[in-house]
Amino acid sequence: xxxxxxxxxxxRNTVFSGNPLTRLxxxxxxxxxxxxVKEGCGEGECGACxxxxxxxxxxxxxxxVGAVNGSEIYTIEGIRDTEKGxxxxxxxxxxxxxxxGFCIPGMVMAAYALLSENPHPTDEEIxxxxxxxxxxxxxxxxxxxxxxxxxxxxxxxxx
Amino acid sequence: xxxxxxxxxxxRTDAAAKARGEAKYACDLSFPDMLYAYMVxxxxxxxxxxxxxxxxxxxxxxxxxxxxxxxxxxxxxxMIQKDWRCFAxxxxxxxxxxxxxxxxxxxxxxxxxxxxxxxxxxxxxxxVTIDDAIACKGGPIVGEDNIHCQLYVEKGKPMSEVFAEAxxxxxxxxxxxxxxxxxxxxxxxxxxxEDGHYVFYVSAQCPFYVRKSVAGLLGLNPExxxxxxxxxxxxxxxxxxxxxxxxxxxxxxxxxxxKPIKLIFDREEDMLYSVxxxxxxxxYKTALDKDGNILGIEGLVxxxxxxxxxxxxxxLQRGVFHANGVYDFPNTYVKGIGVATNTFPSDAFxxxxxxxxxxxxxxxxxxxxxxxxxDPAEYKSRYFIKQGGETITNGHIVERVMLPEMMxxxxxxxxxxxxxxxxxxxxxxxxxxxxxxxxxxxxxNGEQAIIKAHARLVKTGGRVRxxxxxxxxGQGFQTAxxxxxxxxxGISIDQIDYDNPDTSKVCDSGPTAASRSTMIxxxxxxxxxEEMKERWDEGDFSVExxxxxxxxxxWDQSTFRGDAYLGYGWGCAVVEVEADRLTNEIKVxxxxxxxxxxxxxxxxxxxxxxxxxxxxxxxxxxxxxxENRNGHFRQSSMSDYVIPTSMExxxxxxxxxxxxxQWGPFGAKxxxxxxxxxxxxxxxxxxERALGITVRRIPMPPEDIEEALADAQ
Numbered sequence: 013x014x015x016x017x018x019x020x021x022x023x024r025n026t027v028f029s030g031n032p033l034t035r036l037x038x039x040x041x042x043x044x045x046x047x048x049v050k051e052g053c054g055e056g057e058c059g060a061c062x063x064x065x066x067x068x069x070x071x072x073x074x075x076x077v078g079a080v081n082g083s084e085i086y087t088i089e090g091i092r093d094t095e096k097g098x099x100x101x102x103x104x105x106x107x108x109x110x111x112x113g114f115c116i117p118g119m120v121m122a123a124y125a126l127l128s129e130n131p132h133p134t135d136e137e138i139x140x141x142x143x144x145x146x147x148x149x150x151x152x153x154x155x156x157x158x159x160x161x162x163x164x165x166x167x168x169x170x171x
Numbered sequence: 172x173x174x175x176x177x178x179x180x181x182x183r184t185d186a187a188a189k190a191r192g193e194a195k196y197a198c199d200l201s202f203p204d205m206l207y208a209y210m211v212x213x214x215x216x217x218x219x220x221x222x223x224x225x226x227x228x229x230x231x232x233x234x235x236x237x238x239x240x241x242x243x244x245x246x247x248x249x250m251i252q253k254d255w256r257c258f259a260x261x262x263x264x265x266x267x268x269x270x271x272x273x274x275x276x277x278x279x280x281x282x283x284x285x286x287x288x289x290x291x292x293x294x295x296x297x298x299v300t301i302d303d304a305i306a307c308k309g310g311p312i313v314g315e316d317n318i319h320c321q322l323y324v325e326k327g328k329p330m331s332e333v334f335a336e337a338x339x340x341x342x343x344x345x346x347x348x349x350x351x352x353x354x355x356x357x358x359x360x361x362x363x364x365e366d367g368h369y370v371f372y373v374s375a376q377c378p379f380y381v382r383k384s385v386a387g388l389l390g391l392n393p394e395x396x397x398x399x400x401x402x403x404x405x406x407x408x409x410x411x412x413x414x415x416x417x418x419x420x421x422x423x424x425x426x427x428x429x430k431p432i433k434l435i436f437d438r439e440e441d442m443l444y445s446v447x448x449x450x451x452x453x454x455y456k457t458a459l460d461k462d463g464n465i466l467g468i469e470g471l472v473x474x475x476x477x478x479x480x481x482x483x484x485x486x487l488q489r490g491v492f493h494a495n496g497v498y499d500f501p502n503t504y505v506k507g508i509g510v511a512t513n514t515f516p517s518d519a520f521x522x523x524x525x526x527x528x529x530x531x532x533x534x535x536x537x538x539x540x541x542x543x544x545x546d547p548a549e550y551k552s553r554y555f556i557k558q559g560g561e562t563i564t565n566g567h568i569v570e571r572v573m574l575p576e577m578m579x580x581x582x583x584x585x586x587x588x589x590x591x592x593x594x595x596x597x598x599x600x601x602x603x604x605x606x607x608x609x610x611x612x613x614x615x616n617g618e619q620a621i622i623k624a625h626a627r628l629v630k631t632g633g634r635v636r637x638x639x640x641x642x643x644x645g646q647g648f649q650t651a652x653x654x655x656x657x658x659x660x661g662i663s664i665d666q667i668d669y670d671n672p673d674t675s676k677v678c679d680s681g682p683t684a685a686s687r688s689t690m691i692x693x694x695x696x697x698x699x700x701e702e703m704k705e706r707w708d709e710g711d712f713s714v715e716x717x718x719x720x721x722x723x724x725x726w727d728q729s730t731f732r733g734d735a736y737l738g739y740g741w742g743c744a745v746v747e748v749e750a751d752r753l754t755n756e757i758k759v760x761x762x763x764x765x766x767x768x769x770x771x772x773x774x775x776x777x778x779x780x781x782x783x784x785x786x787x788x789x790x791x792x793x794x795x796x797x798e799n800r801n802g803h804f805r806q807s808s809m810s811d812y813v814i815p816t817s818m819e820x821x822x823x824x825x826x827x828x829x830x831x832x833q834w835g836p837f838g839a840k841x842x843x844x845x846x847x848x849x850x851x852x853x854x855x856x857x858x859e860r861a862l863g864i865t866v867r868r869i870p871m872p873p874e875d876i877e878e879a880l881a882d883a884q
Contacts, residue, residue: 047199048192050404052355053438057809060355088192105186108775111783112645113189114355114404120190139817146809148353148405149645151782152817154775 019080021046022090032078037061039077040087048088048117052146059145062118063087069125071144088117091124099166100124100159107158111149119145123159131170132163172663175654177837180775181664183650185643189402197359197374197401202431205361206231208424209281210434211271211288212444213263216297216513216802217309220263223270224289232275232284235424243390248419249383250412255479255516257388257419263292264312264478265515266802267444272420274432297513297802301452301473304510312478312511319476320484320509324491324564324731327502330458333467337458341539345455345531346868349797350448350520351806353814356404357441360414362421363431368675369422370397375414376406377682378674379640384415385422396422400671406644407787408519411684412481413446439807446518447797449474449486449509451527453494455535458502463543465554467502470494472528476509477516483509486517488614490524492735493848495563496532497574497606498554503563513802519684521787521847525609530792530869533605533852538865546591547856548604552578555606566734569723573828574606577743577765580826585745585763597863602747602761603856607849610736611841612687615726618718618737625678626695627715628656628703635660635703637669637696638713639680641688646843647776648688654772655693655836659700660707678715686740686841689772691718693836721834738832740845741767744785746853750861755873755880757793757858759819765826766845770838774827777842781825784846790815792851792869 015032018025021044028039040046040063049072052060056074063072064086091097100120103109110116119142126133126141133141138159139152147155163170175181188194211223211234225234237246237258246260247253259268270290273281296309303309304317311317327333334340360373369391375381378398386393398418403410417434424432436445452473458466472490476483491507522529533551540550555574559567582588587602594600612618627638637656643649649669657664680692699714706712726733747761764785771777794813798805806812831838855866864879871879 041199046192047195050192050196050356051198051437052357053809055438055808055810058355092191101187101190104190105182108183108779110183110186110189111647111779112355112403112405113185113194114196116190117192135822142817146355146814146816147783148355148407148787148814149783150779151784151786151815151820151823153782153822154779156817156822 015078017077017081019082020084022086028077033076035073036075036077036080037072040072046087046089050114050117052114059122060115060118062121062145064121064125069122088120096124096166096169099169100162103162103165104158107161108154109150109158115145115147119147119155123162127163127166127170135160172665174661175657175664177654177658177772181654181773183647183776184653185649194402196356196404197361197372198435200361200372200401202363205431205433206274206276206428207278207281208272208274208421208432208434209285210269211273211285213259213266213268213270215263215292215294216266217295218263218292220259220261221291221293226284226287228284229280232280233424233428234271234273235420235427236271239423239427240388241390241426244388247387248385248415249387250415250481251485252480255481257423265513267515269416269420272424274424274428299512299514299799299802301450301475301510304512312513317511318508319480319511320487321507322488322491322731323504323506325504326561326563326565327467330467330469330502330504333458333502337466338461339459340456341459341542342454342456343535343538343867345453345534347451347527347530348870349450349799350791350795351442351797351812352407352409352520354405354407354409357436357438358410358413358417358445359435360417360421361431361433362425364425364429368395368397369425370399371418372399372401373414373418374401374403374410376410376642376644376684378642378672379679380412380682381414381418382674385419388419388422389426398674400642402671403642403644407521408523409446410644411519411682413518438809442807442812443804444515446516448520449476449483449517449524449527453528453531455531457539463539463545465500468495468500470505472505472507474509475512475514475517477512477514479516481516481518483517485614486519486524490528492564492610493525494528494532496529497556497608497741499556499560500554505563514799522844523685526848526851529607529848530852534855534866537856548578548582548587551606562735564735565732570738570832571830572741573767573830574741574743577741577767577828580765581743581745581763584824585747585761587745590747594860596860599750599752599861601857601861602745603853603860604745605849605852605856607742608739609686609841609845609848611690611738611740612736613685614735615728615733616720618691619720622681622718624681624691624695624718625715626680626692626699627678627713628696628699629713630703631711634666634668637667638677639692639696640672640674640677641680641692642672642683644683646780647773651689651772651776652693652696656696656700659697660704686844689839690835690841693839694834697836737834738840740840740842742845742849744850744853746789746850746857748857748861755876759789760821762820762823762850764823765828766842767828767830768842768845769830769832769835769840771827772837772839777827778825780843781846782823785823785850786815786820788847788850789820789854792854792871794870794872796870796872
């Protein structure tokens with residue numbers, strides 16, 4: 013069964029023709045070359061493939077492309093050069109959040125979704141906000157601190 | 172540009188590209204005409220292969236097996252030994268052993284072919300546990316007794332004399348389980364041909380290991396093969412030798428197909444069919460006087476090595492050399508035995524054999540202290556080894572040991588002694604403490620005798636390029652090494668280049684393992700920099716240096732006597748917990764640590780390593796359960812093998828002590844593994860106190876705690 017699915021990725025109209033059960037992550041990485049979206053587990057457990065769909069954080073490895081018809085998707089490539097994205101990238105780098113880096117684009121997306129909804133989160137709220145994103149390197153403390161830094165540095169950006 | 176000082180706070184050089192999603196990992200690379208590969212693996216732990224029936228392959232699809240190895244090649248991967256076969260032939264020895272590769276352009280078709288490939292076996296009886304191996308269940312897998320490797324070390328009087336003098340003997344057996352690395356990036360490699368050379372792009376810690384390991388498959392020399400490390404998304408030892416197991420079959424396939432071929436494990440494959448930390452079983456028999464003073468300890472250490480040796484002998488040696496912890500006991504005898512089983516070969520994992528025995532000795536001492544009514548911290552501190560003290564291998568501790576100062580830091584910060592008194596046994600609240608160390612770099616004279624590392628700096632105009640084989644896998648080495656070079660040369664870190672290594676372009680600096688990179692390769696780069704600085708005005712030139720062994724470290728590798736390590740990192744951790752009496756879930760409410768790593772090259776990187784190492788260590792003790800039933804791992808995904816999330820642990824408090832290491836760059840010594848080596852024991856100590864139970868094995872998830880509580884009643 014082939015379908016035509018229309019959606020927006022990083023602000024650009026995209027048309028997918030093919031099996032609607034194709035995973036969104038495969039369309040993003042392979043058809044659109046958006047390799048900042050990482051596959052860590054393939055079952056929605058680790059968050060490395062996190063993208064923002066219609067304002068909400070989702071894991072693109074368990075979403076069939078058929079489910080995004082009419083949606084607006086943002087990946088790391090779509091936010092990294094925005095003011096918010098730059099603030100997050102800078103804060104993650106300065107704050108020591110990045111080690112092997114494989115979870116980090118997804119982590120940045122989670123932080124983006126969190127701060128967009130809650131510009132002044134407590135540490136507990138930050139930990140909850142990234143609880144769907146697994147990191148094996150950092151033990152999370154410096155990721156939490158970096159998101160706090162982004163909230164402080166960004167100020168009105170997140171309001 | 173401002174000169175970079177070694178203590179300047181800087182931003183990691185790889186952070187922004189990774190955070191922006193621009194860093195290219197192996198899975199992100201593709202080449203024109205690229206094919207994909209799937210591994211065909213043994214589905215049984217032990218038996219003979221009767222037949223392999225490959226479905227009719229469409230054009231452009233291939234099945235690659237041992238039969239494709241040319242006559243000039245040998246079906247072996249050269250790790251430390253050459254026992255691990257590239258492809259199983261005739262028999263299989265563990266579930267997941269490589270039998271072949273299916274290669275072709277379309278992954279859906281490859282999956283279809285994989286599902287329709289039929290292998291018939293005659294099954295044997297597998298040995299899975301250490302006890303199975305000792306009993307030679309199903310007949311020996313190696314030799315006549317299933318022993319892959321063994322050694323012993325002895326200090327002081329014979330233990331028979333010590334036991335004869337003892338008022339009591341305390342004996343117990345402590346076990347640890349498999350641990351899976353769960354590097355967020357799964358194993359991945361691509362093979363291709365460029366300018367008449369076989370070229371690998373691989374997620375790996377040790378590019379030079381790969382070329383050495385696989386070259387013999389085609390009768391080539393290592394230099395004939397080029398290995399380029401791709402940005403590596405975590406490794407923890409899991410990408411030390413294991414990339415060889417991907418690259419070997421890929422090389423044989425490339426020899427036949429001559430197109431780029433990509434092999435990526437999905438998470439399930441990476442969980443079920445990759446190396447793990449060695450399960451262990453350690454028995455201590457301790458001679459005590461009437462007051463509870465230790466007269467001597469006899470240890471018997473078993474490690475489950477799996478079907479092939481890989482690096483297990485070296486892992487076992489490290490386990491034995493750390494079996495007395497951070498203590499100076501008057502008499503010790505420790506024997507280590509690495510047994511063969513029909514499980515996936517165990518291999519390197521952060522700590523490399525030390526965590527198992529360190530957990531065992533710490534827990535054993537806790538139990539003795541409690542039996543005699545002493546506080547474990549106070550009791551253990553009586554035995555802290557000091558500078559000049561004799562080690563378990565009859566060597567001596569060369570450096571100053573700052574354990575008393577470190578203990579004071581964490582004990583004060585955590586209010587340990589007050590809480591230890593206040594929280595009654597079984598009150599639901601507990602605080603625990605542990606002490607640990609990690610010998611830096613290769614064992615004994617290995618750096619001199621085996622590795623002979625090289626490093627090179629190349630000056631072009633005002634820029635300097637670092638040419639070493641050491642890799643960045645997340646630990647921050649590319650930043651740390653740039654910082655060492657810049658601070659030595661008196662230039663800015665922005666003037667230093669250091670790419671992921673390409674074996675055809677850089678020198679072999681030895682493996683990125685054993686916490687040796689900063690200590691050994693960092694020092695080499697510093698020496699290169701010192702000469703380059705003196706000759707700075709000579710124009711463009713390069714400086715290359717070879718490792719020089721510091722004097723005063725005698726070692727005999729045949730008897731394992733002398734200074735087993737060039738220096739040690741030291742640690743102390745306190746963990747506080749609260750138990751939910753209904754669900755037996757344990758909540759960690761506080762983590763404090765202090766480490767002696769000589770001098771920190773970059774405090775922010777060190778901070779991240781400490782946090783991550785400790786989280787991984789508590790995960791090992793508390794939740795990371797990987798079971799093997801009849802040769803099959805039961806946990807195959809991140810939902811059933813659970814590792815710590817951001818909600819698990821509170822923010823850590825951490826300290827460093829300043830204790831510059833004489834032979835390290837700017838006083839630095841190894842730290843990557845040290846920070847894994849002890850929080851597990853502190854956690855279990857806290858759990859034991861909170862619940863009033865005795866724990867003799869990890870991991871201890873809530874269901875196992877329930878069992879222990881039932882046993883205690």
